[in-house]
Amino acid sequence: MSKICMFGISGSGKSCYLxxxxxxxxxxxxxxxxxxxxxxxxxxxxxxxxxxxxTMAEGxxxxxxxxxxxxxxxxxxxxxxxFEELIPSLILHDYAxxxxxxxxxxxxxxxxxxxxxxxxxxxxxxxxxxxTLLKAIAATSPQDLDDSHRNxxxxxxxxxxxxxxxxxxxxxxxxxxxKMNNRNVLPPVLMVITKGDMFANKDEVKYxxxxxxEKLPSIFxxxxxxxxxxxTVALGDNLKNDExxxxxxxxxxxxxxxHIPMLFALYAYLDQVYDGCAPDEQELxxxxxxxxxxxxxxxIVFYTNGQQAFAV
Amino acid sequence: MKTYAFVRSRTFYRExxxxxxxxxxxxxxxxxxxFSGCVSQFLSDGTEKEDEWDKPAWLLIKKENCLxxxxxxxxxxxxxxxxxxxxxxxxxxxxxxxxxxDYDKANITLPYEISAFQHIFDKTVKFMWKGHDYEIPxxxxxxxxxxxxxxSSLFSESLNNDENICRLFPNTQDATVLLxxxxxxxxxxxxxxxxxxxxxxxxxxxxxxxxxxRNHNEKNDIIVDxxxxxxxxxxxxxxxxxxxxxPDPMSCNKCRRQVTWLxxxxxxxxxxxxxKRRRIIVCIFIGxxxxxxLFVYMREQSKDSVTNKKVNPKEHIQKESPxxxxxxxxxxxxxxxxxxxxxxxxxxxxxxxxLEHDEIESLPQQNH
Numbered sequence: 001m002s003k004i005c006m007f008g009i010s011g012s013g014k015s016c017y018l019x020x021x022x023x024x025x026x027x028x029x030x031x032x033x034x035x036x037x038x039x040x041x042x043x044x045x046x047x048x049x050x051x052x053x054x055t056m057a058e059g060x061x062x063x064x065x066x067x068x069x070x071x072x073x074x075x076x077x078x079x080x081x082x083f084e085e086l087i088p089s090l091i092l093h094d095y096a097x098x099x100x101x102x103x104x105x106x107x108x109x110x111x112x113x114x115x116x117x118x119x120x121x122x123x124x125x126x127x128x129x130x131x132t133l134l135k136a137i138a139a140t141s142p143q144d145l146d147d148s149h150r151n152x153x154x155x156x157x158x159x160x161x162x163x164x165x166x167x168x169x170x171x172x173x174x175x176x177x178x179k180m181n182n183r184n185v186l187p188p189v190l191m192v193i194t195k196g197d198m199f200a201n202k203d204e205v206k207y208x209x210x211x212x213x214e215k216l217p218s219i220f221x222x223x224x225x226x227x228x229x230x231x232t233v234a235l236g237d238n239l240k241n242d243e244x245x246x247x248x249x250x251x252x253x254x255x256x257x258x259h260i261p262m263l264f265a266l267y268a269y270l271d272q273v274y275d276g277c278a279p280d281e282q283e284l285x286x287x288x289x290x291x292x293x294x295x296x297x298x299x300i301v302f303y304t305n306g307q308q309a310f311a312v
Numbered sequence: 313m314k315t316y317a318f319v320r321s322r323t324f325y326r327e328x329x330x331x332x333x334x335x336x337x338x339x340x341x342x343x344x345x346x347f348s349g350c351v352s353q354f355l356s357d358g359t360e361k362e363d364e365w366d367k368p369a370w371l372l373i374k375k376e377n378c379l380x381x382x383x384x385x386x387x388x389x390x391x392x393x394x395x396x397x398x399x400x401x402x403x404x405x406x407x408x409x410x411x412x413x414d415y416d417k418a419n420i421t422l423p424y425e426i427s428a429f430q431h432i433f434d435k436t437v438k439f440m441w442k443g444h445d446y447e448i449p450x451x452x453x454x455x456x457x458x459x460x461x462x463x464s465s466l467f468s469e470s471l472n473n474d475e476n477i478c479r480l481f482p483n484t485q486d487a488t489v490l491l492x493x494x495x496x497x498x499x500x501x502x503x504x505x506x507x508x509x510x511x512x513x514x515x516x517x518x519x520x521x522x523x524x525x526r527n528h529n530e531k532n533d534i535i536v537d538x539x540x541x542x543x544x545x546x547x548x549x550x551x552x553x554x555x556x557x558x559p560d561p562m563s564c565n566k567c568r569r570q571v572t573w574l575x576x577x578x579x580x581x582x583x584x585x586x587x588k589r590r591r592i593i594v595c596i597f598i599g600x601x602x603x604x605x606l607f608v609y610m611r612e613q614s615k616d617s618v619t620n621k622k623v624n625p626k627e628h629i630q631k632e633s634p635x636x637x638x639x640x641x642x643x644x645x646x647x648x649x650x651x652x653x654x655x656x657x658x659x660x661x662x663x664x665x666x667l668e669h670d671e672i673e674s675l676p677q678q679n680h
Contacts, residue, residue: 002578003578009326009327010326010327010328010329010399011326011397011398011399011401061400061401063401063402063403063404063405064322064329064330064397064399064401064404065329065330066330066352066355066356066405067330067352067356087578088564088578089578090578091578096329096330097326097327097329098322098327098328098329098330098331099329101327101328101329101446102331102446103446104335104446104447106348163325163327167327241399241400241401242400243396243400243402244396244400244401244402244403
C-alpha cells in the first residue's frame with residue numbers, strides 16, 4: 001500500500017520536519033550509482049512545503065497546525081543510469097498532534113480514522129521530540145541525563161514531566177488497541193526522535209532509545225511480532241525557539257538524518273510489494289534494498305520481534 | 313433568540329491542539345457540525361506573512377434557523393497572553409464568533425468590529441488558557457456593542473445563492489453591502505470577507521458562496537460541483553478551474569497511466585479489474601489441479617486395495633533430487649521478512665551484531 005501514516009505529539013516538529021524533508025528529498029539522496037528523490041505530486045503542495053522551509057530559513061518557526069493534512073509524493077529512483085518513478089503516488093497522512101486528547105465523538109472518529117490508516121499503510125512514523133523524552137526520563141531516571149541537562153530537566157515542574165510520560169503512554173495504548181483488534185499485525189513502525197541536536201551526547205540518545213523500548217512493549221518487546229526501528233533527526237545545530245524566532249544553524253545535509261524516515265518508509269514499501277512484482281521489478285528491488293541498507297548505516301536501529309534485527 | 317459563543321482555537325498546553333472550544337449541543341447536530349467544518353477550514357494554515365492574520369477575516373453563514381457570525385484573527389489581537397503556547401510557538405489564531413439560533417430574520421443587527429468580540433474571547437480562550445478543560449459546551453453570550461453594524465437590507469443581485477458556485481468579488485467591493493444583503497436573504501447563504509486564501513473557503517466539504525478575497529481584483533465564479541450546478545450557462549462570467557474542482561490527474565502505481573481515480577493502494581480501476589480477473593483464473597486453475605490430484609490419488613488408492621500389494625522397503629529407492637547449492641543462490645536478505653537468526657556453535661546470533669557503545673552513530677552529527 002503506497003501510504004505512510006505520520007503522527008506524533010503536538011509540538012514535536014512534524015511540520016518542520018516535513019518542510020525540511022521536502023528540501024532534502026527534492027535534491028535527492030545519493031549512494032554510489034543510486035539516487036532516491038521525492039517530489040510532491042501537486043505543485044501547490046510543493047510550493048507550500050517550500051514556503052514553510054523558506055519561512056524557517058528567514059528565521060521564523062512556522063505556527064502550529066490547525067488540521068490533519070494529506071500529502072501526495074512521487075518517489076523516483078535513478079539506479080545505474082536507469083530512471084524510474086518507483087511510486088508515482090505515495091500518500092502521507094500528517095495527523096494533527098492533539099487527536100488523542102479529544103474526548104468528543106469527533107476525536108473518537110479521528111482516532112478511528114488514524115487506526116484505519118494504519119491498516120492501509122506500508123509504514124508508520126511516530127514523531128516524538130527529544131525535549132519530551134528528556135522530561136520523561138527526568139521523571140524516573142534523572143541519573144541517565146547528562147550533567148549539562150540534569151539541572152534543567154530535574155527542576156522543571158513535576159506536572160510537565162508527568163505529561164511527557166503520559167504522551168508516550170497514550171501511544172502505547174493506541175498501538176496496543178490496534179494490535180488487539182487486528183490480530184497482532186502492525187506495519188513496520190519507525191520512532192523518529194526530532195530535535196536531535198538537543199541531546200548532549202550519544203549516551204543520552206542511548207537512554208532515550210532504551211526508554212522508548214521499555215515504554216512501547218507493543219512494538220519492542222520480545223514476541224511483539226512487529227518490525228520496528230529507531231532514529232534521530234535534527235534540522236540543524238543549536239536550534240532554538242524564542243518567541244517563534246528561529247536561532248541556530250539550519251542544515252539540510254544528510255548528516256542530520258532528515259532523509260532516513262522516508263527511506264525507511266520506502267524500504268518497508270518495497271519489501272511489502274516485492275512478492276507481487278514482475279521479475280524485472282523484483283530485480284530492481286533486489287539491487288535497491290542493499291543500497292538502501294548502506295544508506296541507513298549508522299543512522300537507524302532495527303528490531304524484529306523484539307530482537308535487534310541487524311545493526312546498520 | 314439564543315446566542316452562543318462559537319470559538320475555535322487552541323490553549324496553552326501542547327497536548328491540547330486546535331479544536332472547537334465551545335461546542336453547542338442545543339442546536340441541531342448537523343448544523344453544529346457544518347459550522348464547525350466551515351470554521352476549521354476558515355482557520356486553515358495559509359501564508360505565514362507577518363501581517364496576514366493581524367487583520368480580521370469575517371464569516372457569515374445562514375443555515376436553516378441558525379446563523380454563524382464571527383472573525384478569524386491572531387489571538388494576540390485580543391490578548392498577548394494567549395499568543396504563545398507551551399512549546400514556544402507563537403502566532404496562534406482563533407475563530408471568535410457566535411451562533412444565533414431562532415433569530416429574527418427580518419430584524420437582526422450584527423456587530424462588525426473586533427472589539428465587539430473581545431468579551432467572547434475573554435470568556436472562552438482566555439478563561440480556558442491554562443486549564444485542562446478540553447471544551448465548554450453551550451456558552452451563552454450577548455452580542456457585543458459596536459459603532460459599526462450590519463443589518464438586513466435589500467437583496468442584492470450580486471449575491472450568489474447557488475451552493476454550486478463560489479463567487480469571488482474584487483477587494484474593492486463594499487463588504488457591508490454584501491453582508492447586509494446576505495442577512496436579508498431568505499435562503500441559506502454564506503459570505504466571507506477579507507479572506508487571505510481560497511483554501512479557507514473552499515475545501516472538501518465546505519464551500520462559501522460569496523467571497524471577497526484580499527488580493528483579488530475581478531469578479532469570478534468558481535464551479536464547485538459542475539454536475540450539480542444549475543446556473544452554469546446563465547450566470548457564469550468567468551470560470552476559474554482550480555485544483556479544488558476535480559481530482560488532479562494521478563499516475564497508477566501499477567500501469568503508470570495518468571488516471572483520475574486511484575484506490576487507497578494507488579491502483580487504477582483497469583488494473584484492479586485485471587488483477588481480479590487474474591485472481592479468478594488462478595483460483596480456477598488451482599482448483600482444477602487440486603481436483604485432478606484428488607482424482608489421481610483416489611484412483612491409486614483403489615488400485616492398491618484391489619491388488620493388495622505391499623511395498624517392499626528394499627525396493628523403495630529414494631532418489632536424490634538435484635538440489636541447488638546454497639552458494640548458487642543470490643544472497644537476498646530482507647530484514648523485515650526473511651531475517652534469520654542463525655546460531656553458530658558459540659550460541660551467538662550470526663546475523664546480529666551487538667552494538668558497542670562506540671558504534672552507535674545514531675546521534676546526528678553535531679558541530680558544537
